[in-house]
Structures are given as C-alpha cells and as structure tokens.
Amino acid sequence: MIGINTATAEEIDAVPQLQGHGSEIVRYRDERGRFEQLRQLEQVPGLTGKIAGLEGIVSFD
Incomplete structure (x- = not known):
C-alpha cells in the first residue's frame, strides 16, 4: 500500500502501474x-x- 499524498516520486514509480x-x-x-x-488520479x-x-494499492491518508 502506498500513501499517494505522502509518497515521493521514487516511491510512486516503484508501483508498476504508476x-x-x-x-x-x-x-x-x-x-x-x-x-x-482514486478517480482524481485520472486528472494527472x-x-x-x-x-x-x-x-488495493493506493491509500489517501
């Protein structure tokens, strides 16, 4: 699980889909x-x- 609001760019890049x-x-x-x-990520x-x-991979805490 990765906290999309606190993760670094490198941590996000470690998720295959991202x-x-x-x-x-x-x-x-x-x-x-x-x-x-989650649907907000589609705006990126x-x-x-x-x-x-x-x-089940991204959290928003």
Whole structure:
C-alpha cells in the first residue's frame, strides 16, 4: 500500500502501474492539493484510463 499524498516520486514509480508517472503525480499534488479519491488520479496528465487495479494499492491518508 502506498500513501499517494505522502509518497515521493521514487516511491510512486516503484508501483508498476504508476511507473514513470511519479514526478508528475507529485507535481500535480503540490499544485492542486491532496488526492481524496482514486478517480482524481485520472486528472494527472498521462494517467487517464490507467488507474484500473490500483484500488488495493493506493491509500489517501
């Protein structure tokens, strides 16, 4: 389980489904605030339609 609101870009990149998107997720989070729901990740450039299967991997604490 990875805390998407506290993880570093490197930690996010370690998740196979998010590999290569860590820095973009961190930048988006820094600019727009915390993620509250999984579907918000689809707003990150490059992640549209790629969040399937992340339900048990990503937490929002």
